[in-house]
Amino acid sequence: MTVLPSLVTVADLAARLGRTLTPTQELQAQALLDDASSVVRAYVRLDITRATTTDTFTMRRADPLLHRCGGVVTLPQRPVVDIASVSVNGTAMTDWWQDDNEILVRAWAWDQPPAAHRPPQVTVTYTHGWDPVPGDIQAIVMQAANRVLVNPSGIRSETVGGESVTYLIPAVGEYLGALLSNTEKKVLDRYRRTAASVRLRGC
Incomplete structure (x- = not known):
């Protein structure tokens, strides 16, 4: 089975974040970009890359x-x-x-x-x-990966009545992690394949 490359490079993500990643963060970022790329490909049902x-x-x-x-x-x-x-x-x-x-x-x-x-x-x-990968697809992959990179536990804190309260889910609903939000899915819908051919084998 062919392993598809990430739709975004670690260097692209670091540039978008405007900071230099440590070697440990680079490894984590690569894993997250791989996960987010797989999620996007599964949703649109396309390999995307040329x-x-x-x-x-x-x-x-x-x-x-x-x-x-x-x-x-x-x-x-x-x-x-x-x-x-x-x-x-x-x-x-x-x-x-x-x-x-x-x-x-x-x-x-x-x-x-x-x-x-x-x-x-x-x-x-x-x-x-596509070559290069469309910018809106790359933006969604980086956004999904960055959600986990900057907040791996999905923690949200706020002060209520002078006391600090911590939640494991964001105010808008469940913690998404590298999964796609409804808004991101709407952006990807223009690329999504709605029908499939019968594929017997790959060479």
Whole structure:
């Protein structure tokens, strides 16, 4: 399984905080940025960072009202930057075109039963993601990591009637830590993938 890099570097976080981190703080910051990056990726259902991937998908029949082609595959990672190769059932194909994050195979003879129960398998090598990572995504990752870095226990203190009172949750609700607030989710919704392709294997 490929380990994806953090969406923000420790140097970026230190620059945003305007201070120099100690070696111990750098290790903690890296772990928190890794956690926050994983949380953001899980929410938007995308790798986000630029990469080239080879995956195999199950072709689906095209909607004749929308596409005049033999079959369609939807690539799960966005944005699609480049498609290097497409093969169907192990045979390289050139008779295809791209429509956003979909690959449309111009002509394909679908098998009749019982072979029809084994739909064509499409292997695609494509480049996807952003370079650089969008600034609003980076801002949310840094914000989520910084919540834990500056206040790891989620402690909030205030003085009431001359006495100091300490809470383990903020006034607005439960302690989020590296998780996302509703406001952060709304910002990320513009990137979020709402539908998934069937991915069989990665190379």
